[in-house]
Amino acid sequence: MTVSTAIARLNAADPDFARHLDHLLSWESVSDDAVNQRVLDIIKAVRERGDAALVEFTQRFDGVDAKSIDDLILRRDRLELALTRITPAQREALEKAATRVRLYHERQKQDSWQYTEADGTVLGQKVTPLDRAGLYVPGGKASYPSSVLMNAIPAKVAGVAEVVMVVPTPRGEVNELVLAAACIAGVDRVFTVGGAQAVAALAYGTESVPQVDKIVGPGNIYVATAKRHVFGQVGIDMIAGPSEILVVCDGQTDPDWIAMDLFSQAEHDEDAQAILVSPDAAFLDRVAASIDKLLPTMERAAIIEKSINGRGALIQVRDMQQAIEVANRIAPEHLELSVADPQAWLPHIRHAGAIFMGRHTSEALGDYCAGPNHVLPTSGTARFSSPLGVYDFQKRSSIIFCSEQGASELGHTASVLARGESLTAHARSAEYRILTQEKGN
Template identity: 75%
Template sequence: MTDVAVKRLSAAQADFDTCLSRLLAWEDSVDDQVNESVRHILRSVKTRGDAAVLEFTAKFDQLQANSVADLEVSRERMQAALESIPKEQREALEAAAERIRDYHERQLQTSWQYQDADGTVLGQKVSPLDRAGIYVPGGKAAYPSSVLMNAIPAKVAGVGEIIMVVPTPAGVVNDMVLAAAAIARVDRIFTLGGAQAVGALAYGTETVPAVDKIVGPGNIFVATAKREVFGTVGIDMIAGPSEILVICDGKTDPDWIAMDLFSQAEHDEQAQSILISPDKGFLDQVEASIRSLLPTMERADIIAASISGRAALIEVADLAEAARVSNRIAPEHLELSVEDPEALIELIRHAGAIFMGRYTAEALGDYCAGPNHVLPTSGTARFSSPLGVYDFQKRSSIIGFSAAGADRMGRVASVLARGEGLTAHARSAEYRIKS
């Protein structure tokens, strides 16, 4: 099936907000059966460790092993993968890794302190996590770019150890994924997937070490498991379907825009692609491009389902209104395919990543631009940020009062503590006050 129907909306229509809300609605609730299954798996891994991991790996991935240690990939195997992949693949991975590392090194936060006039020292100590876990999809979907985007910021942050899990159904290993892990200097890899892999990382087993934070994409079982273990460990986010929103002034080649919309639609049927333009004729041209280019796509059925189900072409009065609609949507990926993107970006408040100008295809951001491709979805760009070095660092407050400072601020603390009825607090501070 490659026939496609594209929704058309106008910001001028009376029910625009209602129609837009309906378009953006995505049901992320997990059915009871998935919840029950994931909780059972997590309980089993928590209580039975390696034995449960082996049992579920055999059941879901058809991968038999005598021990979880047999499922660990050696450093030699990683290096062999790096040396065996085609030269152009290795060079592309290394070029992408260099740009990702260069960008993320600029995010590195450092500790700081300052001193009051009375000698009191205040500040913040910034420390990396001890251990991070990275989930990488496997099987039919293999994403070496995901390895680079998750592991490199952790390494830049100074994380002590990176544990990667990747499912290998029926024992099929993707060499590009292992090569990317070698380039990103991942410390250990286990060929585990699903909720059992998340449980192993969160709780630890006899063989898999417990981590402090789990990052990386996965299917509904992985996402549900990450939601369940949050609190025991940190997680990056609960990601919804991929999204792209393009604002165009009508002067970009319509085939380019159609293909940019396809670049997200081909992920899965729930992905969302939206074009906003003040030029109605241009929207018509892009719709024509969609219809003419669709039959040429390898994943035409998936793209058609995504475009028909969740895409829209939206007409607005001008670019300022386009920005207002974009802020309402808060997209994961936002392309500003306009003459003066610098002016338009001033009006943008909510977006995971912003792609400036006609030549900046979102696909470049997925692989090799440098900024992270792990981005907030489903409107969460209103309060969330891309994955970065800061996700692998934590901050501790530093407080060091001098005698004079303890006397001065102790009087303030005494009044506030007694006002709250906490006498021990008050007296603890009062002991340091000069009588």
């Protein structure tokens, strides 16, 4: 296979730089009318016909010869069997990664709290886990057992009582690593269904698939579209765009390392984005040479080539300060600070899903086993959103307990504000609790 790159070269000193950068970053996850209508039809069928619709769609779309919903259920013993079918090295890697992910997320767990005011009024917050979470996992050869760990473990740490996993098995192809990961992560129930029909089943429930409170996990355009439609009926994690990496380098890291870091995201799919920012023009040239040298050695060279040529870039900046400004403008999913003193620049980073510090910290470590979650905001949404975490599987309820004196004092304030809004019942409800002696004053 012949591969070649023509990665874009941008310079922040160019008067048109902002326009070129905006064009490079532009990406819309838009379902066309045909996809949208198809998803709506699938959701409607699942709501109306439940398990029967799931069986029918699984036969049609995945080529699975399922006679009933029982053929689409994997029991706990099947997950345990998967642990024996993977290699010892694979099991050890999964267990080590799971341990690290669990330890990291344990630190995110929030507890309920209260405080008491001088008059006896108690205010606080009750933190409660979701009852049930749904985990969508892509199936077949393009399977990601690491995503099972990253989605299921935070839910379990949060205290979610039941995690339900859906994973398609196209043409009956089962990924043992995915099932082993589900076993290690503590997934409670597994259904071998996928696509929009799986999302609909989780959102509305069927005779066999329980209704969940939140759906997390990546999927194709049909899955993403279905998640959009069921949002509000259930919570969702995010509508994820293509994977992204932005490397900020001072020019002193091995250019082969940087080229491979860029490849690590470009190999996900043709729409993935890999960008390098550096003040050293000669270093950008060396990385470009490394890209051309290493690309033919890659198993997914064709995908990387399309990604690099279509959405990749090498960006020259004035200095490191401007490099950080560009990084904040992009708000990347993954940001590598491949510099001598990353800690010095960390306070200046405002927008990034995950920040990889120093020359030895490749983004790939975060994907698998460092500990922090690899489900991250994409397409610039790191400006306002965060990685998936324990907090996504917990909800918070406000606690208000008013003592007699506290209700009386607050009643005056509430009365004034309620009458200012012409909500008389609100005002009178508060005024009833004002102590008699205060009313007479």
